[in-house]
Amino acid sequence: MNIDAIYLATVFNSSIRMMTPILFVALGSALCVRVRIFNIGLEGMMLTGAFAAIVANFFTGSVTLSLIAAMLASMLVALIAGVFMVKFKGAMLVVGIAINILMGAITTFLMEIIFEVRGAFVSPELVSLPQIDVSFLSRFPVVETMFSRLTWLDLFAFIAAVLLYIYMFKTVKGFRLRSVGINKEASESLGVKADRVQISTIVFSGMLSGIGGGLLVMGGITMFAQNITAGRGFIALAAGNMGAAHPLGVIASSAFFGFAQSGANMLQNHRYISSELTMATPYLATILALALYNYTNMKRGRTVR
DSSP, X not given: OOOOXXXXXXXXXXXXXXXXXXXXXXXXXXXXHHTTOOOTTHHHHHHHHHHHHHHHHHHHOOHHHHHHHHHHHXXXXXXXXXXXXXISOOOHHHHHHHHHHHHXXXXXXXXXXXXXXXXXXXXXTOOOOOBOOOXXXXXXXXXXXXXXXXXXXXXXXXXXXXXXXXXXXXXXXXXXXXXXXXXXXXXXXXXXXXXXXXXXXXXXXXXXXXXXXXXXHHSSSOOEETTTTTTHHHHHHHHHHHTTTOHHHHXXXXXXXXXXXXXXXXXXXXXXXXXXHHHHHHHHHHHHHHHHHHHHHHHXXXXXX
């Protein structure tokens, strides 16, 4: 393995492409944490968005309509989850797990009905997301490699994080949202409709999960496979907590998991490391990072505010 500047630039580029789908979902997770919602159903919402994007892509050939379909489908699932969690006071863990299992089964069933295939669906008729033209960087091959093959949606992931930071910490509505998480009863006494805020936040997290799912299936190789999210929703849940439910902190935590995924892919080409170990690397990194994060917080007595 020849490690040079181009190789490191390739790892950086791969890490960005791996982190952005996680970043979208992690931002939704961070918002849910701020309103004291444990939204473990993000995995199912992301999978729903991925499937809806591919279906719309196949039948319309439009990337825009595919993303709209991904967002709407995920928002619908999120709305159902939100009603059960908030209005019916359902156990959040149970509702989230139910959403994940249900959407995993439904997408597998519908893939066989609509596309008449099992396992994975690939078609030359599918259209991928447009990539950012970085040909003007051709004089600097290392920099060009760092930012090649990125889509506009990858760029928007970072913009979305900044916009959410401004909303949450620089606006009155953002303060009201955070107040629900700090003390729901107190916020209601001040006129904040806490239930509506919580459900709206879950639905918005569903929209972000849908975008993340759409990016996952249309950003690189345009395809859909059974359980294509492969735990990314859970990783995003971890990233949202590790980032202290702060949009800018979530960027850093998502970058860590993106690098872990990218590193695992790079290690697959190493003949002395088994493929099973490389596939487990992102999940091992998640467990270790969360354990370290929780241990540090216990020492500091840190809480989200």
